[in-house]
Amino acid sequence: MAHIKLPEFEEMTPAIQEKLKPVLKITGNIGEISKLLAIDEKVYMATDAMAQGFLLNKTELSYEIKEAIALLISEENGCKMCVGLHKTIAKALGLSEKKIEEISAGVESMNNHDNEKALLNFCIKASRKDNYKILKEEIDALKDMGWSDVQVIEAVAITGYFNYINTLSNVFGLGE
Amino acid sequence: MAHIKLPEFEEMSSAIQDKARPILEKTGKLGDIFKLLAIDEKVYFATDGMIQKYLLDETTLSYEIKEAIALLISKENGCKMCVDVHKSIAKMLGLSEKKIEEILAGVESMNNSDKDKALLNFCIKASGKESYKILKEEIDALKEMGWSDVQIIEAVAITGYFNYINTLSNVFGLGE
Numbered sequence: 001m002a003h004i005k006l007p008e009f010e011e012m013t014p015a016i017q018e019k020l021k022p023v024l025k026i027t028g029n030i031g032e033i034s035k036l037l038a039i040d041e042k043v044y045m046a047t048d049a050m051a052q053g054f055l056l057n058k059t060e061l062s063y064e065i066k067e068a069i070a071l072l073i074s075e076e077n078g079c080k081m082c083v084g085l086h087k088t089i090a091k092a093l094g095l096s097e098k099k100i101e102e103i104s105a106g107v108e109s110m111n112n113h114d115n116e117k118a119l120l121n122f123c124i125k126a127s128r129k130d131n132y133k134i135l136k137e138e139i140d141a142l143k144d145m146g147w148s149d150v151q152v153i154e155a156v157a158i159t160g161y162f163n164y165i166n167t168l169s170n171v172f173g174l175g176e
Numbered sequence: 177m178a179h180i181k182l183p184e185f186e187e188m189s190s191a192i193q194d195k196a197r198p199i200l201e202k203t204g205k206l207g208d209i210f211k212l213l214a215i216d217e218k219v220y221f222a223t224d225g226m227i228q229k230y231l232l233d234e235t236t237l238s239y240e241i242k243e244a245i246a247l248l249i250s251k252e253n254g255c256k257m258c259v260d261v262h263k264s265i266a267k268m269l270g271l272s273e274k275k276i277e278e279i280l281a282g283v284e285s286m287n288n289s290d291k292d293k294a295l296l297n298f299c300i301k302a303s304g305k306e307s308y309k310i311l312k313e314e315i316d317a318l319k320e321m322g323w324s325d326v327q328i329i330e331a332v333a334i335t336g337y338f339n340y341i342n343t344l345s346n347v348f349g350l351g352e
Contacts, residue, residue, distance in 0.1 A: 003312040004325055040236075040326050042229040043333045049225050053218040060216075078308040129305060132254040132346040136179040139348070149180055150216050153344075157219045160343035167336035168329075170308040172315070 003173040006035035063093040073162035081175025115145040179349040182211035239269040249338035257351025
Protein backbone atom coordinates (compact mmCIF):
# COMPACT_ATOMS: atom_id res chain seq x y z
CA MET A 1 0.00 0.00 0.00
CA ALA A 2 1.20 3.52 -0.79
CA HIS A 3 2.86 5.48 2.03
CA ILE A 4 0.42 8.36 1.53
CA LYS A 5 -3.34 8.63 0.91
CA LEU A 6 -3.93 8.62 -2.85
CA PRO A 7 -6.90 10.63 -4.16
CA GLU A 8 -9.73 9.09 -6.16
CA PHE A 9 -10.93 10.63 -9.45
CA GLU A 10 -13.68 12.69 -7.73
CA GLU A 11 -11.13 14.37 -5.43
CA MET A 12 -8.86 15.57 -8.26
CA THR A 13 -8.84 19.08 -9.77
CA PRO A 14 -11.00 19.63 -12.89
CA ALA A 15 -7.88 20.08 -15.09
CA ILE A 16 -6.49 16.70 -14.00
CA GLN A 17 -9.90 15.05 -14.35
CA GLU A 18 -9.98 16.26 -17.98
CA LYS A 19 -6.63 14.58 -18.63
CA LEU A 20 -7.65 11.34 -16.94
CA LYS A 21 -11.19 10.98 -18.33
CA PRO A 22 -10.03 9.15 -21.50
CA VAL A 23 -7.74 6.87 -19.45
CA LEU A 24 -10.62 5.95 -17.16
CA LYS A 25 -12.87 5.32 -20.17
CA ILE A 26 -10.39 3.02 -21.95
CA THR A 27 -8.89 1.09 -19.02
CA GLY A 28 -11.54 1.39 -16.29
CA ASN A 29 -8.99 2.46 -13.69
CA ILE A 30 -6.35 5.05 -12.86
CA GLY A 31 -2.83 3.91 -11.95
CA GLU A 32 -1.25 4.70 -8.59
CA ILE A 33 1.39 6.98 -10.12
CA SER A 34 -1.29 9.19 -11.73
CA LYS A 35 -3.09 9.37 -8.39
CA LEU A 36 0.13 10.30 -6.57
CA LEU A 37 0.99 13.07 -9.04
CA ALA A 38 -2.62 14.33 -8.86
CA ILE A 39 -2.08 15.37 -5.22
CA ASP A 40 -0.18 18.39 -6.62
CA GLU A 41 -1.51 19.78 -9.91
CA LYS A 42 1.78 21.42 -10.97
CA VAL A 43 3.64 18.13 -10.41
CA TYR A 44 1.00 16.27 -12.40
CA MET A 45 1.12 18.67 -15.36
CA ALA A 46 4.92 19.03 -15.51
CA THR A 47 5.40 15.25 -15.33
CA ASP A 48 2.67 14.62 -17.88
CA ALA A 49 4.38 17.03 -20.30
CA MET A 50 7.63 15.08 -19.98
CA ALA A 51 6.00 11.65 -20.36
CA GLN A 52 4.11 12.91 -23.42
CA GLY A 53 7.02 14.79 -25.01
CA PHE A 54 9.68 12.14 -24.42
CA LEU A 55 7.87 8.78 -24.44
CA LEU A 56 4.47 8.91 -26.14
CA ASN A 57 5.14 11.34 -29.00
CA LYS A 58 7.05 10.18 -32.07
CA THR A 59 10.60 11.44 -31.61
CA GLU A 60 14.15 10.77 -32.83
CA LEU A 61 14.35 7.35 -31.14
CA SER A 62 12.05 4.36 -31.83
CA TYR A 63 9.41 3.29 -29.30
CA GLU A 64 11.40 0.08 -28.87
CA ILE A 65 14.54 1.91 -27.74
CA LYS A 66 12.60 4.34 -25.55
CA GLU A 67 10.64 1.61 -23.79
CA ALA A 68 13.83 -0.46 -23.42
CA ILE A 69 15.35 2.53 -21.58
CA ALA A 70 12.16 2.78 -19.46
CA LEU A 71 12.29 -0.89 -18.45
CA LEU A 72 16.07 -1.14 -17.95
CA ILE A 73 16.46 2.03 -15.87
CA SER A 74 13.37 1.33 -13.74
CA GLU A 75 14.77 -2.14 -13.05
CA GLU A 76 18.18 -0.63 -12.23
CA ASN A 77 16.50 1.79 -9.78
CA GLY A 78 14.46 -0.96 -8.11
CA CYS A 79 11.14 0.56 -9.18
CA LYS A 80 8.83 -2.46 -9.48
CA MET A 81 5.76 -0.32 -10.10
CA CYS A 82 7.45 1.47 -13.05
CA VAL A 83 8.64 -1.83 -14.56
CA GLY A 84 5.11 -3.27 -14.35
CA LEU A 85 3.55 -0.14 -15.82
CA HIS A 86 6.05 0.07 -18.71
CA LYS A 87 5.45 -3.55 -19.67
CA THR A 88 1.88 -2.43 -20.39
CA ILE A 89 2.90 0.82 -22.08
CA ALA A 90 5.52 -0.96 -24.23
CA LYS A 91 2.82 -3.37 -25.43
CA ALA A 92 0.44 -0.49 -26.16
CA LEU A 93 3.23 1.14 -28.24
CA GLY A 94 3.66 -2.01 -30.35
CA LEU A 95 6.44 -4.02 -28.66
CA SER A 96 5.88 -7.79 -28.70
CA GLU A 97 5.66 -9.87 -25.50
CA LYS A 98 8.86 -11.60 -26.67
CA LYS A 99 10.76 -8.32 -27.03
CA ILE A 100 9.60 -7.15 -23.60
CA GLU A 101 10.83 -10.43 -22.07
CA GLU A 102 14.18 -10.05 -23.87
CA ILE A 103 14.61 -6.51 -22.50
CA SER A 104 13.68 -7.63 -18.98
CA ALA A 105 16.39 -10.31 -19.17
CA GLY A 106 19.03 -7.59 -19.76
CA VAL A 107 20.76 -5.88 -22.69
CA GLU A 108 22.92 -8.89 -23.59
CA SER A 109 19.81 -11.08 -24.01
CA MET A 110 18.37 -8.70 -26.60
CA ASN A 111 18.28 -9.65 -30.24
CA ASN A 112 19.22 -6.14 -31.42
CA HIS A 113 22.02 -4.43 -33.31
CA ASP A 114 25.27 -3.71 -31.50
CA ASN A 115 24.71 0.02 -31.85
CA GLU A 116 21.37 -0.29 -30.03
CA LYS A 117 22.92 -2.37 -27.26
CA ALA A 118 25.72 0.18 -26.92
CA LEU A 119 23.21 3.03 -26.49
CA LEU A 120 21.25 1.05 -23.88
CA ASN A 121 24.38 0.12 -21.92
CA PHE A 122 25.40 3.77 -22.04
CA CYS A 123 21.99 4.77 -20.60
CA ILE A 124 22.37 2.29 -17.72
CA LYS A 125 25.75 3.84 -16.92
CA ALA A 126 24.26 7.34 -17.27
CA SER A 127 21.55 6.53 -14.72
CA ARG A 128 24.07 5.75 -11.99
CA LYS A 129 25.46 7.98 -9.25
CA ASP A 130 28.97 7.93 -10.72
CA ASN A 131 27.76 9.23 -14.10
CA TYR A 132 30.04 12.28 -13.61
CA LYS A 133 32.90 9.94 -14.58
CA ILE A 134 31.60 9.44 -18.13
CA LEU A 135 34.18 10.51 -20.73
CA LYS A 136 33.83 12.37 -24.00
CA GLU A 137 35.27 9.24 -25.71
CA GLU A 138 32.21 7.23 -24.65
CA ILE A 139 29.87 9.71 -26.33
CA ASP A 140 32.12 9.89 -29.40
CA ALA A 141 31.93 6.07 -29.65
CA LEU A 142 28.12 6.26 -29.83
CA LYS A 143 28.36 8.91 -32.54
CA ASP A 144 30.82 6.75 -34.51
CA MET A 145 28.18 4.01 -34.42
CA GLY A 146 25.72 6.37 -36.12
CA TRP A 147 23.80 7.97 -33.25
CA SER A 148 23.24 11.73 -33.66
CA ASP A 149 23.73 14.38 -30.96
CA VAL A 150 19.95 14.79 -30.66
CA GLN A 151 19.43 11.03 -30.30
CA VAL A 152 22.08 10.81 -27.58
CA ILE A 153 20.58 13.77 -25.69
CA GLU A 154 17.09 12.32 -26.02
CA ALA A 155 18.30 8.97 -24.65
CA VAL A 156 19.97 10.67 -21.66
CA ALA A 157 16.91 12.88 -21.04
CA ILE A 158 14.70 9.75 -20.95
CA THR A 159 17.21 8.11 -18.59
CA GLY A 160 17.06 11.23 -16.40
CA TYR A 161 13.25 11.16 -16.54
CA PHE A 162 13.33 7.66 -15.01
CA ASN A 163 15.74 8.85 -12.32
CA TYR A 164 12.99 11.39 -11.57
CA ILE A 165 9.84 9.26 -11.75
CA ASN A 166 11.42 6.20 -10.07
CA THR A 167 12.34 8.50 -7.14
CA LEU A 168 8.71 9.58 -6.71
CA SER A 169 7.32 6.06 -7.05
CA ASN A 170 9.90 4.44 -4.74
CA VAL A 171 9.68 7.04 -1.97
CA PHE A 172 5.91 6.69 -1.70
CA GLY A 173 5.99 2.89 -1.86
CA LEU A 174 3.78 2.56 -4.95
CA GLY A 175 2.99 -0.94 -6.21
CA GLU A 176 4.16 -2.66 -3.03
CA MET B 177 34.76 21.37 -21.84
CA ALA B 178 31.42 19.76 -22.62
CA HIS B 179 31.47 16.27 -24.18
CA ILE B 180 29.27 17.49 -27.05
CA LYS B 181 29.18 20.59 -29.24
CA LEU B 182 26.92 23.17 -27.58
CA PRO B 183 24.97 25.48 -29.90
CA GLU B 184 25.31 29.25 -29.85
CA PHE B 185 22.27 31.56 -29.82
CA GLU B 186 22.20 31.87 -33.62
CA GLU B 187 21.95 28.08 -34.03
CA MET B 188 18.94 27.64 -31.70
CA SER B 189 15.30 27.27 -32.83
CA SER B 190 13.34 30.52 -32.91
CA ALA B 191 11.09 29.39 -30.00
CA ILE B 192 14.18 28.80 -27.85
CA GLN B 193 15.75 32.08 -29.01
CA ASP B 194 12.65 33.87 -27.66
CA LYS B 195 13.35 32.32 -24.24
CA ALA B 196 17.09 33.03 -24.47
CA ARG B 197 16.86 36.69 -25.53
CA PRO B 198 15.88 38.18 -22.12
CA ILE B 199 18.61 36.13 -20.38
CA LEU B 200 21.18 37.22 -22.90
CA GLU B 201 20.12 40.88 -22.60
CA LYS B 202 20.26 40.72 -18.79
CA THR B 203 23.39 38.66 -18.19
CA GLY B 204 25.27 38.84 -21.49
CA LYS B 205 25.65 35.06 -21.78
CA LEU B 206 23.82 31.71 -21.78
CA GLY B 207 24.78 28.92 -19.39
CA ASP B 208 26.05 25.55 -20.63
CA ILE B 209 22.95 23.70 -19.39
CA PHE B 210 20.71 26.07 -21.38
CA LYS B 211 22.79 25.40 -24.49
CA LEU B 212 22.74 21.62 -23.94
CA LEU B 213 18.94 21.49 -23.57
CA ALA B 214 18.58 23.74 -26.64
CA ILE B 215 19.96 20.92 -28.83
CA ASP B 216 16.54 19.24 -28.54
CA GLU B 217 13.55 21.59 -28.41
CA LYS B 218 11.20 19.12 -26.66
CA VAL B 219 13.82 18.46 -23.97
CA TYR B 220 14.31 22.21 -23.55
CA PHE B 221 10.60 22.97 -23.10
CA ALA B 222 9.76 20.00 -20.84
CA THR B 223 12.69 20.88 -18.57
CA ASP B 224 11.88 24.60 -18.60
CA GLY B 225 8.30 23.74 -17.52
CA MET B 226 9.61 21.89 -14.47
CA ILE B 227 12.09 24.64 -13.51
CA GLN B 228 9.41 27.28 -13.75
CA LYS B 229 6.69 25.37 -11.86
CA TYR B 230 8.84 23.75 -9.19
CA LEU B 231 11.59 26.27 -8.51
CA LEU B 232 10.77 29.75 -9.77
CA ASP B 233 7.00 30.04 -9.14
CA GLU B 234 5.75 30.65 -5.59
CA THR B 235 4.62 27.23 -4.32
CA THR B 236 3.83 25.50 -1.01
CA LEU B 237 7.53 25.42 0.00
CA SER B 238 9.69 28.51 0.59
CA TYR B 239 12.47 29.48 -1.84
CA GLU B 240 14.94 28.76 0.97
CA ILE B 241 13.83 25.13 1.31
CA LYS B 242 13.62 24.64 -2.47
CA GLU B 243 17.08 26.05 -3.13
CA ALA B 244 18.47 24.07 -0.19
CA ILE B 245 17.15 20.90 -1.91
CA ALA B 246 18.71 22.09 -5.20
CA LEU B 247 22.13 22.63 -3.62
CA LEU B 248 22.15 19.55 -1.36
CA ILE B 249 20.99 17.06 -4.00
CA SER B 250 23.27 18.48 -6.71
CA LYS B 251 26.17 18.18 -4.30
CA GLU B 252 25.11 14.62 -3.38
CA ASN B 253 25.02 13.74 -7.10
CA GLY B 254 28.45 15.25 -7.77
CA CYS B 255 27.06 17.89 -10.14
CA LYS B 256 29.46 20.83 -9.73
CA MET B 257 27.86 22.79 -12.54
CA CYS B 258 24.39 22.56 -10.92
CA VAL B 259 25.77 23.60 -7.51
CA ASP B 260 27.32 26.71 -9.07
CA VAL B 261 24.20 27.62 -11.07
CA HIS B 262 22.04 27.24 -7.95
CA LYS B 263 24.33 29.41 -5.87
CA SER B 264 23.41 32.20 -8.30
CA ILE B 265 19.72 31.27 -8.51
CA ALA B 266 19.43 31.02 -4.69
CA LYS B 267 20.91 34.54 -4.40
CA MET B 268 18.52 35.85 -7.05
CA LEU B 269 15.59 34.33 -5.08
CA GLY B 270 16.62 36.17 -1.92
CA LEU B 271 18.89 33.78 0.00
CA SER B 272 21.86 35.44 1.74
CA GLU B 273 25.48 34.48 1.02
CA LYS B 274 25.65 33.25 4.62
CA LYS B 275 22.65 30.94 4.21
CA ILE B 276 24.06 29.51 0.96
CA GLU B 277 27.35 28.75 2.71
CA GLU B 278 25.51 27.11 5.61
CA ILE B 279 23.56 24.87 3.21
CA LEU B 280 26.70 23.83 1.36
CA ALA B 281 28.36 22.89 4.66
CA GLY B 282 25.55 20.32 5.13
CA VAL B 283 22.16 20.10 6.82
CA GLU B 284 23.60 19.93 10.33
CA SER B 285 25.42 23.24 9.82
CA MET B 286 22.19 25.03 8.99
CA ASN B 287 20.68 27.47 11.43
CA ASN B 288 17.13 26.25 10.71
CA SER B 289 14.33 24.56 12.66
CA ASP B 290 14.44 20.81 13.28
CA LYS B 291 11.38 20.57 11.05
CA ASP B 292 13.26 22.08 8.08
CA LYS B 293 16.30 19.89 8.69
CA ALA B 294 14.17 16.72 8.86
CA LEU B 295 12.64 17.46 5.45
CA LEU B 296 16.05 18.15 3.91
CA ASN B 297 17.57 14.97 5.35
CA PHE B 298 14.58 13.06 4.00
CA CYS B 299 15.19 14.54 0.52
CA ILE B 300 18.84 13.46 0.59
CA LYS B 301 17.72 9.91 1.43
CA ALA B 302 15.03 10.09 -1.28
CA SER B 303 17.65 11.04 -3.89
CA GLY B 304 19.73 7.92 -3.19
CA LYS B 305 19.56 4.60 -5.04
CA GLU B 306 17.99 2.95 -2.03
CA SER B 307 14.91 5.19 -2.02
CA TYR B 308 12.74 2.06 -2.40
CA LYS B 309 13.61 1.19 1.22
CA ILE B 310 11.90 4.31 2.62
CA LEU B 311 9.12 3.42 5.07
CA LYS B 312 5.67 4.89 5.60
CA GLU B 313 6.80 5.74 9.16
CA GLU B 314 9.41 8.16 7.79
CA ILE B 315 6.75 10.07 5.86
CA ASP B 316 4.38 9.98 8.84
CA ALA B 317 7.15 11.50 10.99
CA LEU B 318 7.40 14.47 8.59
CA LYS B 319 3.64 14.92 8.74
CA GLU B 320 3.68 14.90 12.53
CA MET B 321 6.22 17.73 12.37
CA GLY B 322 3.70 19.78 10.40
CA TRP B 323 4.58 19.12 6.74
CA SER B 324 1.51 18.54 4.53
CA ASP B 325 1.09 15.82 1.89
CA VAL B 326 1.44 18.43 -0.88
CA GLN B 327 4.62 19.87 0.65
CA ILE B 328 6.19 16.41 0.92
CA ILE B 329 5.28 15.51 -2.67
CA GLU B 330 6.63 18.86 -3.85
CA ALA B 331 9.91 18.25 -1.98
CA VAL B 332 10.28 14.76 -3.48
CA ALA B 333 9.38 16.03 -6.97
CA ILE B 334 12.12 18.69 -6.67
CA THR B 335 14.54 16.00 -5.43
CA GLY B 336 13.58 13.87 -8.45
CA TYR B 337 14.03 16.86 -10.75
CA PHE B 338 17.66 17.13 -9.58
CA ASN B 339 18.14 13.39 -10.17
CA TYR B 340 17.05 14.25 -13.74
CA ILE B 341 18.98 17.44 -14.43
CA ASN B 342 22.16 16.29 -12.64
CA THR B 343 22.11 13.21 -14.91
CA LEU B 344 22.07 15.40 -18.03
CA SER B 345 24.73 17.78 -16.78
CA ASN B 346 27.08 15.05 -15.48
CA VAL B 347 26.86 12.81 -18.55
CA PHE B 348 27.80 15.65 -20.90
CA GLY B 349 30.58 16.92 -18.64
CA LEU B 350 29.19 20.44 -18.21
CA GLY B 351 31.20 22.85 -16.08
CA GLU B 352 34.35 20.74 -16.08
